[in-house]
Amino acid sequence: MKVLAVADSDSYLKWAACLLDDLPEGCVSDLAVVRTPITPSPGQIRAAVGDRPLPPVVSARVLRRTAERTAPDVILVACTGPVVDVLVADVLDGLRPRPVFVTGLPGISVPATEKAWLFRSGCDVFVVHSGREVAEFGRIAAELGGGGAIGLARLPFLHHVARPQLPSTSGGEPRNHNPQPPSTTGDEAKERTTSAASAIRDQAVFAVGDEASEGSAQAVAATRADVVREREAVASAIRAEALGEGERVLSAGRADVVGEREPVVSATWAEAPRVSERGVFATQAEGLARRVVFATQAKVPRGREERERILLALAKLADERPELDVVVKLRAREDERQTHNERHHYERLWREMGAPGRLLFEAGPMQEQLADAAGFVTVSSTAALEAIAAGVPSLVLADFGVSAEMINLVFEGSGLLGTLDELSAGEFRTPDAAWCAENYFHDSSASDWVSLLTALVIGPHSRARSLLDGQEHAGARRRARLRVEVPPNLLRAGYRTKRRLMRYIRG
Numbered sequence: 001m002k003v004l005a006v007a008d009s010d011s012y013l014k015w016a017a018c019l020l021d022d023l024p025e026g027c028v029s030d031l032a033v034v035r036t037p038i039t040p041s042p043g044q045i046r047a048a049v050g051d052r053p054l055p056p057v058v059s060a061r062v063l064r065r066t067a068e069r070t071a072p073d074v075i076l077v078a079c080t081g082p083v084v085d086v087l088v089a090d091v092l093d094g095l096r097p098r099p100v101f102v103t104g105l106p107g108i109s110v111p112a113t114e115k116a117w118l119f120r121s122g123c124d125v126f127v128v129h130s131g132r133e134v135a136e137f138g139r140i141a142a143e144l145g146g147g148g149a150i151g152l153a154r155l156p157f158l159h160h161v162a163r164p165q166l167p168s169t170s171g172g173e174p175r176n177h178n179p180q181p182p183s184t185t186g187d188e189a190k191e192r193t194t195s196a197a198s199a200i201r202d203q204a205v206f207a208v209g210d211e212a213s214e215g216s217a218q219a220v221a222a223t224r225a226d227v228v229r230e231r232e233a234v235a236s237a238i239r240a241e242a243l244g245e246g247e248r249v250l251s252a253g254r255a256d257v258v259g260e261r262e263p264v265v266s267a268t269w270a271e272a273p274r275v276s277e278r279g280v281f282a283t284q285a286e287g288l289a290r291r292v293v294f295a296t297q298a299k300v301p302r303g304r305e306e307r308e309r310i311l312l313a314l315a316k317l318a319d320e321r322p323e324l325d326v327v328v329k330l331r332a333r334e335d336e337r338q339t340h341n342e343r344h345h346y347e348r349l350w351r352e353m354g355a356p357g358r359l360l361f362e363a364g365p366m367q368e369q370l371a372d373a374a375g376f377v378t379v380s381s382t383a384a385l386e387a388i389a390a391g392v393p394s395l396v397l398a399d400f401g402v403s404a405e406m407i408n409l410v411f412e413g414s415g416l417l418g419t420l421d422e423l424s425a426g427e428f429r430t431p432d433a434a435w436c437a438e439n440y441f442h443d444s445s446a447s448d449w450v451s452l453l454t455a456l457v458i459g460p461h462s463r464a465r466s467l468l469d470g471q472e473h474a475g476a477r478r479r480a481r482l483r484v485e486v487p488p489n490l491l492r493a494g495y496r497t498k499r500r501l502m503r504y505i506r507g
Contacts, residue, residue: 315357
């Protein structure tokens with residue numbers, strides 16, 4: 001099976017590259033970036049595709065010629081909605097034989113929206129990533145019609161980190177557990193890690209500790225790659241047990257951790273905590289978990305004041321915990337494009353505030369940031385799922401509301417919602433088991449998108465019906481065609497000229 005994938009932005013490119021890696025053995029795949037005003041920079045492209053060869057950036061016409069020359073069985077259209085619609089209905093229409101068109105959404109898609117379905121209704125398979133998303137888009141499809149099959153897949157980048165081994169129980173009431181520092185021998189590490197994975201409270205809250213153990217110089221000098229290998233080795237040792245009891249995929253627990261409150265236990269050996277004299281956690285091995293990562297989101301919160309509050313809370317944590325690196329993980333640098341425009345870029349905002357604290361601003365792959373993370377925080381980001389999968393205690397800020405507009409409704413019931421005050425105190429959490437099973441951490445056997453795709457490739461099938469084929473949508477398609485045909489600089493200049501002309505006419 002030959003697959004051609006095309007992406008138009010950084011987040012969709014990362015999703016497409018990871019999804020191609022999950023295709024069955026024997027599939028041949030190519031990847032390209034279609035040129036639009038949000039084309040990722042060379043640095044963003046390198047970060048998104050990992051070890052894959054760097055994909056070319058091509059115009060819509062070159063993409064069409066490529067598809068005609070290679071005759072793929074499948075075209076994965078990993079793009080923003082209007083670009084998906086114009087590529088399938090216009091640029092790539094009429095290919096013979098007609099390929100199977102696959103599309104999807106690269107991250108959290110709750111709540112499901114009619115707009116997302118409408119723009120992608122001309123595709124034969126629409127890939128989403130949780131049972132909840134399948135159900136919500138299924139209701140929209142039943143109401144609006146059109147479109148193809150809805151396929152379920154694990155978010156592909158979650159396969160590249162160890163499956164989360166979080167505290168759980170197998171019956172009975174949750175119980176407290178204060179683990180001792182684990183031995184470095186294999187059997188003892190496995191025994192202690194398994195013990196840690198069985199202890200919970202009703203909704204675990206993690207606090208990054210005041211004290212760090214006095215590790216050896218070798219531990220301090222451990223590289224991120226060493227950390228990743230160590231985590232994966234221990235995770236694999238307990239994987240069979242953890243996966244053998246339904247609810248032990250993930251589970252919830254809660255314990256308060258500051259002052260006289262009760263300590264809780266870490267998720268994996270690499271973060272296995274010890275209890276400090278003041279009743280909060282310290283990381284087990286010096287150098288293994290030395291940073292707190294804040295994952296930014298371009299769209300939320302929108303206001304400058306809200307973003308300043310987040311930066312000040314991070315700065316307070318950094319000030320009170322000098323042994324920690326507090327990192328603002330950027331989606332893009334100031335001069336790079338993103339899927340969504342970011343009015344108040346965090347790094348620029350920090351400079352404008354006078355940089356009143358000790359924060360680091362870094363870009364690049366999230367996986368590298370999580371390798372030695374002691375805590376993770378976001379307002380709304382798919383990176384929260386990567387943190388969960390990596391076993392990193394997390395916090396989703398709810399200070400600005402929990403709503404569709406804040407793109408964080410999906411985290412209701414997760415046990416991860418918290419406040420800026422908790423962030424400043426270094427308190428992080430582990431997610432609820434039932435929430436994880438319904439949202440993005442379903443068993444891989446439930447994923448059916450590859451089987452749907454294979455059936456469409458080898459057997460006869462009816463073409464998906466786009467809901468945007470009417471004349472009333474022709475103007476929008478012409479504008480979308482300009483986005484993929486005209487060089488971005490010329491397109492932006494044209495838009496500026498049009499706005500000036502309209503202001504002149506109105507004046």
